[in-house]
Amino acid sequence: xxxxxxxxxxxxxxxxxxxxxxxxxxxxxxxxxxxxxxxxxxxxxxxxxxxxxxxxxxxxxxxxxxxxxxxxxxxxxxxxxxxxxxxxxxxxxxxxxxxxxxxxxxxxxxxxxxxxxxxxxxxxxxxxxxxxxxxxxxxxxxxxxxxxxxxxxxxxxxxxxxxxxxxxxxxxxxxxxxxxxxxxxxxxxxxxxxxxxxxxxxxxxxxxxxxxxxxxxxxxxxxxxxxxxxxxxxxxxxxxxxxxxxxxxxxxxxxxxxxxxxxxxxxxxxxxxxxxxxxxxxxxxxxxxxxxxxxxxxxxxxxxxxxxxxxxxxxxxxxxxxxxxxxxxxxxxxxxxxxxxxxxxxxxxxxxxxxxxxxxxxxxxxxxxxxxxxxxxxxxxxxxxxxxxxxxxxxxxxxxxxxxxxxxxxxxxxxxxxxxxxxxxxxxxxxxxxxxxxxxxxxxxxxxxxxxxxxxxxxxxxxxxxxxxxxxxxxxxxxxxxxxxxxxxxxxxx
Amino acid sequence: xxxxxxxxxxxxxxxxxxxxxxxxxxxxxxxxxxxxxxxxxxxxxxxxxxxxxxxxxxxxxxxxxxxxxxxxxxxxxxxxxxxxxxxxxxxxxxxxxxxxx
Numbered sequence: 001x002x003x004x005x006x007x008x009x010x011x012x013x014x015x016x017x018x019x020x021x022x023x024x025x026x027x028x029x030x031x032x033x034x035x036x037x038x039x040x041x042x043x044x045x046x047x048x049x050x051x052x053x054x055x056x057x058x059x060x061x062x063x064x065x066x067x068x069x070x071x072x073x074x075x076x077x078x079x080x081x082x083x084x085x086x087x088x089x090x091x092x093x094x095x096x097x098x099x100x101x102x103x104x105x106x107x108x109x110x111x112x113x114x115x116x117x118x119x120x121x122x123x124x125x126x127x128x129x130x131x132x133x134x135x136x137x138x139x140x141x142x143x144x145x146x147x148x149x150x151x152x153x154x155x156x157x158x159x160x161x162x163x164x165x166x167x168x169x170x171x172x173x174x175x176x177x178x179x180x181x182x183x184x185x186x187x188x189x190x191x192x193x194x195x196x197x198x199x200x201x202x203x204x205x206x207x208x209x210x211x212x213x214x215x216x217x218x219x220x221x222x223x224x225x226x227x228x229x230x231x232x233x234x235x236x237x238x239x240x241x242x243x244x245x246x247x248x249x250x251x252x253x254x255x256x257x258x259x260x261x262x263x264x265x266x267x268x269x270x271x272x273x274x275x276x277x278x279x280x281x282x283x284x285x286x287x288x289x290x291x292x293x294x295x296x297x298x299x300x301x302x303x304x305x306x307x308x309x310x311x312x313x314x315x316x317x318x319x320x321x322x323x324x325x326x327x328x329x330x331x332x333x334x335x336x337x338x339x340x341x342x343x344x345x346x347x348x349x350x351x352x353x354x355x356x357x358x359x360x361x362x363x364x365x366x367x368x369x370x371x372x373x374x375x376x377x378x379x380x381x382x383x384x385x386x387x388x389x390x391x392x393x394x395x396x397x398x399x400x401x402x403x404x405x406x407x408x409x410x411x412x413x414x415x416x417x418x419x420x421x422x423x424x425x426x427x428x429x430x431x432x433x434x435x436x437x438x439x440x441x442x443x444x445x446x447x448x449x450x451x452x453x454x455x456x457x458x459x460x461x462x463x464x465x466x467x468x469x470x471x472x473x474x475x476x477x478x479x480x481x482x483x484x485x486x487x488x489x490x491x492x493x494x
Numbered sequence: 495x496x497x498x499x500x501x502x503x504x505x506x507x508x509x510x511x512x513x514x515x516x517x518x519x520x521x522x523x524x525x526x527x528x529x530x531x532x533x534x535x536x537x538x539x540x541x542x543x544x545x546x547x548x549x550x551x552x553x554x555x556x557x558x559x560x561x562x563x564x565x566x567x568x569x570x571x572x573x574x575x576x577x578x579x580x581x582x583x584x585x586x587x588x589x590x591x592x593x594x595x
Contacts, residue, residue, distance in 0.1 A: 131552075131556050142570055158578050162575070165570065166527070169571060173530050176560050177537040184543075187548050
């Protein structure tokens with residue numbers, strides 16, 4: 001049994017209460033537009049939650065990564081790691097909305113939906129039962145459909161929301177179908193028992209088991225933006241409010257990876273190791289197509305969207321090599337944590353630019369370094385961290401990932417090629433990040449400085465400290481990743 | 495006359511096929527939404543059928559969850575479609591072309 005003081009239950013209690021109360025408060029107060037009031041409430045709820053997760057880690061109440069449990073939720077280090085990453089993203093989104101949502105309608109509903117979606121993301125990482133996983137997945141997805149289309153009068157926002165909704169609903173339909181097949185084959189929805197059932201499955205039923213795992217990959221892959229399933233992603237990221245894009249790119253995508261590690265990677269170990277080659281091929285395609293498409297973009301949000309597709313590819317390298325090297329999952333988790341901060345900061349910088357200048361076209365960003373110096377500096381640092389330039393934090397996570405791929409090369413012949421593809425793609429991505437930086441700093445006439453939104457400045461300063469600080473001194477975060485990364489072996493069956 | 499498990503599974507797979515066909519051929523937003531609903535219901539049929547042949551009721555429980563969640567999802571989807579209809583007087587998603595590149 002889970003105790004009442006375990007982390008997931010406390011997070012549900014805090015965020016759920018505040019998330020439900022916010023719209024009620026707004027009805028009781030009978031006024032519109034007091035955005036900062038609701039933002040402060042939502043922000044404090046998120047701070048309390050992340051404080052509780054950190055307190056649980058410090059006081060050693062958290063199990064080391066136990067991937068299976070008889071309950072529907074397990075309070076382990078793997079879930080806690082993802083909870084911290086996602087709560088950071090939710091805090092970014094809330095703080096970034098401080099200026100963006102000013103003079104817009106229904107702020108209470110907006111923050112309430114962000115909190116509810118955050119509960120869903122956190123629960124996906126904690127769940128050890130397919131029913132819980134599915135309910136949490138939907139709790140994460142449904143609020144984001146509304147949030148993407150939140151600006152009702154804007155045709156792009158609505159179009160983005162419709163495309164996102166159709167693909168998102170398809171992905172959850174496919175996931176239910178996969179769950180139904182695995183339930184029929186093994187007679188249980190507990191992930192541990194499902195995988196145990198797959199290991200002892202009759203050989204004639206193996207194709208159905210492979211079909212169900214394939215459906216999980218497709219369903220989670222839609223959210224992660226892997227390459228055959230990525231068509232909705234650039235449109236949605238471009239059209240939705242930039243704060244919500246932060247939540248999608250840095251938050252829900254990571255929840256997809258959490259679910260993948262919980263379900264697919266373990267199932268892969270049991271079923272058939274050839275699946276890793278399929279994941280490796282998807283990883284290389286995702287990186288390459290994402291980066292090549294990003295080079296041709298004229299819109300900043302769209303370029304970052306394609307770059308986040310490419311980053312899903314880097315993270316997938318770690319999953320593909322996870323059965324052969326312990327560094328694989330560690331690298332993935334490390335990259336996930338860094339990517340949350342890097343991509344979150346980049347999209348919050350876009351929010352700042354949209355709020356003050358109302359442009360996202362790259363040609364109109366000439367001389368941005370002089371007009372909005374702090375925002376541009378934060379954007380440039382997060383872009384270079386995304387490319388993996390030393391001594392920023394993104395460099396170390398890529399080192400661990402590609403080192404893991406080389407390490408796995410002793411048991412599997414194609415693993416080093418993943419590292420080579422990753423390095424080439426990083427170099428390619430540096431090209432368009434550098435091009436954008438040149439536009440921002442070395443082109444355009446001398447424009448006057450405009451006043452930057454204070455909330456955006458706060459996030460930029462936090463992420464600069466995070467990226468540079470953990471780039472120079474990466475030890476604490478590497479230790480944390482080693483503690484949180486699950487060990488893949490079949491001895492930990494329930 | 496008794497119903498075998500394989501009958502239910504075959505119907506469910508046929509429904510899955512119909513749903514995927516509808517999604518790939520139709521461009522009307524409501525038709526696409528219906529296709530997705532057909533896939534979800536195929537999964538529900540699977541769950542209930544498997545649950546009937548197993549000694550516990552986990553499958554039926556999950557089917558109830560999935561029906562409730564699908565209802566919430568459709569509510570959100572239809573409201574998005576209504577907003578689109580007010581803007582374009584049309585719900586053909588091939589005509590929504592603000593975003594591309």
